[in-house]
Amino acid sequence: MSVKKIEEKDFKEVINNKEKKVLVDCYADWCGPCRMLSPIIDELASEIDSCEFYKLNVDDAEEVSREYGIMSIPTVLIFKDGKEVAKSIGLKTKEELKEIIEK
Amino acid sequence: MYDIIIIGAGPAGLTAALYARRANKKVLVLEAKSYGGQIINASNVENYPGIPNISGFDLATNMYNQVKELDTEIKFETALHIDEDKKVTTNKGTYQAKAIILATGAENRKLNIPKEEEFVGKGVSYCATCDGNFFKNKVVAVVGGGNTALEDAIYLSNIAKKVYLIHRRDNFRGESRYLSDIKKKDNIEIILNSNITKLNGEDKIESIEVTDKDNNTKEISISGLFIAVGQSPKNEIFANLIKINDYGYIESEDGVHTNIEGIYVAGDTRVKTLRQLTTAVSDGSIAATTAIKELRRDE
Numbered sequence: 001m002s003v004k005k006i007e008e009k010d011f012k013e014v015i016n017n018k019e020k021k022v023l024v025d026c027y028a029d030w031c032g033p034c035r036m037l038s039p040i041i042d043e044l045a046s047e048i049d050s051c052e053f054y055k056l057n058v059d060d061a062e063e064v065s066r067e068y069g070i071m072s073i074p075t076v077l078i079f080k081d082g083k084e085v086a087k088s089i090g091l092k093t094k095e096e097l098k099e100i101i102e103k
Numbered sequence: 104m105y106d107i108i109i110i111g112a113g114p115a116g117l118t119a120a121l122y123a124r125r126a127n128k129k130v131l132v133l134e135a136k137s138y139g140g141q142i143i144n145a146s147n148v149e150n151y152p153g154i155p156n157i158s159g160f161d162l163a164t165n166m167y168n169q170v171k172e173l174d175t176e177i178k179f180e181t182a183l184h185i186d187e188d189k190k191v192t193t194n195k196g197t198y199q200a201k202a203i204i205l206a207t208g209a210e211n212r213k214l215n216i217p218k219e220e221e222f223v224g225k226g227v228s229y230c231a232t233c234d235g236n237f238f239k240n241k242v243v244a245v246v247g248g249g250n251t252a253l254e255d256a257i258y259l260s261n262i263a264k265k266v267y268l269i270h271r272r273d274n275f276r277g278e279s280r281y282l283s284d285i286k287k288k289d290n291i292e293i294i295l296n297s298n299i300t301k302l303n304g305e306d307k308i309e310s311i312e313v314t315d316k317d318n319n320t321k322e323i324s325i326s327g328l329f330i331a332v333g334q335s336p337k338n339e340i341f342a343n344l345i346k347i348n349d350y351g352y353i354e355s356e357d358g359v360h361t362n363i364e365g366i367y368v369a370g371d372t373r374v375k376t377l378r379q380l381t382t383a384v385s386d387g388s389i390a391a392t393t394a395i396k397e398l399r400r401d402e
Contacts, residue, residue, distance in 0.1 A: 030146050030158075031146075031233060032139075032142075032143035032144055032145065032146070032158060032159050032160035032163075033137075033143055033144065033233075035143075035160045036137045036139070036143055036160065059236075065237060069225065069306075069307060070237060071224055071225060071226055071228070071234060071237045071238070071307070071327065072223070072224040072228055072233065072234045072237070073233070073234070075224065089223065089224030089225075090223070090224060091136065091137055093136065093137075093179065
């Protein structure tokens, strides 16, 4: 699976997934650590089938940022049945993220 | 057996790898997190000669790719121990070299008060330009007394409703031109001779307790706390072997040799007067060429 870019208006629909976990990588283009994390998310998406992967540009998603208390990026949100089950803030290694997703 | 193991893939470590590979040495670079070091947080680098403007991420990625193209072995593993025989133990294995270059860099210094770690990304930040935009029209505080703290306060004053600038001494170490800019801003309030002694909040920061030199405390409601109290190195794991100073920086008389023969130091992690990209890459090239020369002498 690959990572799909979404817009704020798609957010609610995307996270309400009854079958799989959903990961949303909240990023911005100007954020160095986000660009560092991006290829790691791509790799995870190609390896893990039990989760869907999305990217959301927070510069165009003020509502979501407010609702989910995003105060630093990259922030990775993980949802199950539409509920936030994990939040990872900052640049992480592939192993660390894998552990968070599979927990 | 490697000729040189380089610990750290920031600008110093990558430059050392570049020089060592161009001299055809067998090199292993170990990096605990991601390549690039602190520079990846810089949205614009404008003081690297020959490149008028580049993002820190792009510059770091160029350095990384340049080194990778020379078939350099780079492993993302955390060094846990080194010994006098140049054996390096990581979280995944043990590697033997003839020489080691320590280029472990530095990271943001913490206030070391309770809840600080817990609130990172939940109102506590070490990078105003990275996270400032999430605090539009909010009340924030900056703590520190150097240029970074002053720059952060000015930057945030254009985004936030109000900025408290808190410093433990009675005057700022930072440049006076920043200070005069700050005095022109009516939404920056300066609090001197004071320390932040407590962070309050449930699942995010809501207020701070500030204590002045006469031990008077007051609570200030804020949504964001930007910590700009300098950098600190991470050299505890080498302390059994390598001489480090009271602040954790590696001591070196000539800026390249450590107290152990065949173990060299480069970049922000050593005692030095100026910690910049330019001095880091300078250190990296000197450490590699010195190591190569001394390996040759021993052969």
